[in-house]
Amino acid sequence: MIKIENLTFWYEDAATPAVREVSLEIEDGEFVLITGPSGGGKSTLCRCLNGLIPHFYGGRITGRVEVNGLDITRHSTPELAAKVGMIFQDPENQLVAVDAEREIAFGMENLAFPGELIAKRMEESLDTLGISAIRHRRMQELSGGEKQKVVIASVLALHPGILVLDEPTSELDPGSAEEVLTAVGRLNDELGLTVILVEHRLDRVAQHADRLIVLSKGAVIADGSPRSVLGGDKISDTGVGLPPIISLARRLRERGIGSGETPLTVKEGRMALGKVFQSRFGLSRGGSAPAAPPEPPNHHPLIEIKKLWHAYPGGRVALRDINLSLYEGEFIAVMGRNASGKTTLVKHINGLLKPTKGDVTVGGINTREATIAELARKVGFVFQNPNDHLFADTVEEEIAFTLKNFGFNGKEAAARVDEMLERFNLGEYRKHYPRSLSGGEKQRVALASVMAAHPRILILDEPTRGMEYRLKRELMEFLGDYRRHGGAVILVTHDVETVAEHADRVLLLSEGRLVVCGSRREVLSGALLFSPQINRLVQAFEGYGVPGDILTADEVLEMLG
């Protein structure tokens, strides 16, 4: 059992506490989901549960945290390790050994378990997570999800009663994320472990959790069953992203349609909405016909890719015969499994990679004949981790750096820096050190530094992975504005819900081939797991005449009038 009384904690040199006056009691065997905006204190709270705070981080702590009766200020993290297992975001940064078995043994070796016990627990934890097939594999060869499961197994082998997971899936692709979350659900369900899980993707886990806690600005804003919290009023002020089904149900309730229940899964949503559709449409097949695919504009394309092949040194063929055109103002989403060639494809557009065969033409220039710097004036490229963009001493210099690369100096450069600071709302951080800003602010600085060159094409490589809802919305608003001014957007992503709302066209790559390229309706509707939540929901009602290509909550509401 975990008992937190009046916990307030300041990191070293911080003026405001990271968590303030938090009091919680968590019973054995509970599955607690913690969510909230970034900087809300989620990670800080997790670190208090195994003594990383205060022992590793220092800082100032008041109040009390007791784990199974042990006061965390008096027991060190290694001592607590056998009581509280802790799993972090990036599996890459938690690995110490070369192969899976030795990784799992690491914790047990540290606690000086005798050899026989290690061997026994090894088998146990391998089986619990279903990873015995990869026990002899090298960690570097494993997928992100497999790595994370090995880390979980290594923690589990110590038999902790409590498992704390701090955004364990934010670095994983959706398939791996699902696997890890399912495994965690089983640990709680079958082994009775107390699970404390920090997650943004509520649609995947809300149904497994007994309790949902929303942390914002260091304080507990809401605490209750996921259904009551997600259906309640407090959540809408916090900027926490609601799964589309829940937000649809809430909006229907506002309009007095339906039963007012809060569905947590697609199935529950289908049950709740079934009656609504039945009463509205009966069995008459009256739905609107699917919208015609958008016609390609007849002016010249901004980007033309013709018969593009790419092979990496060493011979691995990453792209096979890709043909594609992109027009002004278009928003294209590039989707596909890991290693399907998404990033390889977009790196051809700004010349980071050159075609092995075929041609890529950007704004009339063949990329073979241009340097990256020349292409960079036309094509902005935002990478996944904003940290990778940032190195200057101030936000201002960071933006000016790009301009200097393009030969802007003096007044013109200064004017553009001011323009970017204003556009991205960064004026007050002008003199701040970019890397010490919050996640959302860093993203804006990275964007500003790329946009300063006024590119007509903007490529974003998985910018929303692990990103909270509010920041995602900010980013999408910016992209919408950019397109209205004639810019074209290429978004590499796994995020089906974002694509469903914003993309004009969707490309689906598989093993380097362009499998499908069509309007978002064609590509995203009617697929089994690939479809957005709302589409999976409405697919069941096609018989009532509900169009099968509805993708978002907005469209459902529009249809219901």
Added chain:
Amino acid sequence: MMTGFRYKDSDTAIHRLNPFCKLLWMANILLFALIFNNPVYLLALFLATLPLVAAARLGKEWLSVMKLTLYLGIAIVLINMLVSYHGTHILFEAPFRLPVAGVPTITLEAAFFGAAMSLRLALIISAFAVINFTVHPDDLLLAMIKMKLPYKSVLVTSLSTRFIPALVEDAQCLSDVQRSRGLELDRGSLGQKIRSRMAIVIPLLSNSLDRTVQLAEAMESRAFGSGRKRTFYKPIRFAGRDVLALTVGFLAAALGIFMRLWGYGDYQYYPTLGGIGAGALEWSLLGLVVLLLLSGVFLAVGRSEAGLD
């Protein structure tokens, strides 16, 4: 190269071998490569690494490493021919004179010395390749701990080698990011080049620091530093055969040193090549050294308990 030259998992007798036997074997080869000059000795020792390469089924990897070594060897021979003017058998003489160095000449002796040095290099690289491809990095770590090196230092060493591929990948990504922002890494004066490299180096350092802090947190959370005396999941076990093999390995070392002290194994390259001819006793002793060297490995092969797997 970065990722190619490292442990390769497969299940051969050499892979399963006690790492100490393999490490002693490599130490012996290094020792002999340094104390013996005679090209016949070097060739014999080089050939003596081949049975291990074959037994560990490393043919392909070994060949690719040897290909690089061959280029390096050719370079060594050429450079030695061009810069070393000693030797009496002149193959070519320049029609001019350099200050201090004298008349540039290419001599048979210089070519032969270069070739012998290349052979010495190939011998060392071949031995390293076997160890690199067949000793599991974690076993190397355990072996070092067994040799009473402090665990924490050994772990830090092993972690930092593990971080290198991540670092290379990170640097590649950062270079992509900055080049996409119009940075031209290879333009301008040296000063400018250094300054543009900073756009990659600074985030690289910050990222590594973040990574290190995260790893430290994760390790403490898994009871690292609990203060107890660690146990090991797969300790290195010594069977009777291993002890025998190690003893034989040390015998090989002792015999080699004895031979060198007795005056064997030296060779005269300059000013004229010495004769290879030596007595039957010397050849028999060399044969014995090679035999002991190989026995030091193969005696330990096939221990049934296979303590490492």
